Amino acid sequence: MKKLLLVGILAIFGLNPFYGQNNFNVGIQGGIPLGDIEDFSSFELGVDLAYRFTFVEIVEVGPLIGYSHFFGKDDFDDLSYLPIAASGRLGLPQSFFAGFDLGYAIALEDNVDGGLYYRPQVGYQFPTFGIVLSYAGIASDGFDVGALTFGVEFKW
Incomplete structure (x- = not known):
């Protein structure tokens, strides 16, 4: 059974036409909390995984899943979210790009609501x-969670 699974995985990645286009992305970012959360959190750290399909040379779109952790200040607890979103990128001249992620962030703590997840980026x-x-924001019933982030993203 293990051999069959290994052969299946190799076949999928070996025959996948998108594999050679470096569409898998893993991002790591840290940020300064902004909005309602800045009174309760001192720092944000996040990671995300995306697979973007190239439609034309400068446009990529695909799914994204991530993890965002806000470290609590003083006596406040940490907050964690699991963003699930659609991710898009537009290539600009000179290797610059603009992007936007839009979806829903699931709160991972009890008594905390999830909300609309949005992340414009350059x-x-x-x-x-x-x-x-980027600015990563979560809009939830009267409580806005956000962070100005800087990160690095690896492609393979």
């Missing part, structure tokens, strides 16, 4: 990685 793409500046 960045610069090197051959195998990029640097990204």
Whole structure:
């Protein structure tokens, strides 16, 4: 059974026409909390995984899942969210890009609501990685969670 599973995985990745296009992206970012959360949190740290399909040379769209952790200040507890979103990128001249993620962030703590997840971003793409500046926001019933983030994104 293990051999069959291994052969299946190799076949999928070996025959997948998108695999050679570096569409898998793993991003790591840190940020300064903004909005309602800035009174309760001192720092945000996040990671995300995206697979974007290339439609034309400068447009990529696909699913994204992530994890965002807000570290609590003083006596406040940490908050964590699991964003699930659609992710889009538009290539700009000179290796710059603009992007936007839109979806829903699931709160991972009890008594905390999830909400609309949005993340506009700009960045610069090197051959195998990029640097990204973004605002990650979660809009939830009268409580806005956000962070100005800077990160790095690896492609393979």
